[in-house]
Amino acid sequence: MAAVLGCSDSRVPVELLFDTGLGDLFVARNAGNVALAGMVGTLEYAVAVLHVPLxxxxxxxxxxxxxxALRPQNLNLLPPSLAQLVGQIHLDLLAAGIEGDLDRACRHNAISAAQHLAGTSVLLNKRLLSGQLRIEAARYDLDDSCLDWLGSVAPRSGVGTAR
Ligand SMILES: [Zn+2]
Structure with missing residues (x-):
């Protein structure tokens, strides 16, 4: 019924949160729910092959x-692949002018990853344009187990030659 790009954090078990069973959700997780190339491709598979609408x-x-990512001075202490992942979050936060507010940064990171999907994938953007796909950002609250829906992604113009 949907694909989820989530964080690998053990406190955010996607199928349990959405009360879903086997075969219901296509889940891709990494630390920080970052839309790196492999994750974009994974979600393209869900949309192109499994016809996931959300x-x-x-x-x-x-x-x-x-x-x-809010402590960029530590980036060079991380192993290269982890530094790439955290560095991507850092760049997105920097572009938004977010430096110290962790909750604001977490919300922005989910929105940014959702926008990144439309901004980098021709396939996903085409499905958004045709109305066959919706991309939503959300934030899970660890304390009260509630979801905040943060908004839908609009299709991008000019995505067709991008990465
Ligand atoms: Zn996380």
Whole structure:
């Protein structure tokens, strides 16, 4: 019924949160729910092959990957692949002018990843344009187990030659 790009954090078990069973959700997770190339391709598979009509980018409260991105002075201490992932979050936060507010950063990170999907994938953007796909960002609250829906992604113009 949907694909989810979520964080690998063990406190955010996607199928349990949505009370779904086997075969209901196509779930892709990494630290910080970052839309790196492999994740974009994974979600393209869900849409192209499984005809999933909805992608939810599910961020969460007190995300460790986002917290790390707020401490860019430590980026060079991380192994290269992890530094790339955290560095992507850091660049998105920097572009939004977010420096110290972790909850604001977590919300922005989910929205940014959702927008990144439309901004980098020709396939996903085409499905948004045709109305066959919706991409939503959400934030899971670890304390009260509630979801905040953060908004839908609009199709992008000019996505066709991008990455
Ligand atoms: Zn997280």
């Amino acid at each position: 992608i939810v980018v599910l961020g969460h409260e007190r995300c460790g990957a986002v917290a790390a």
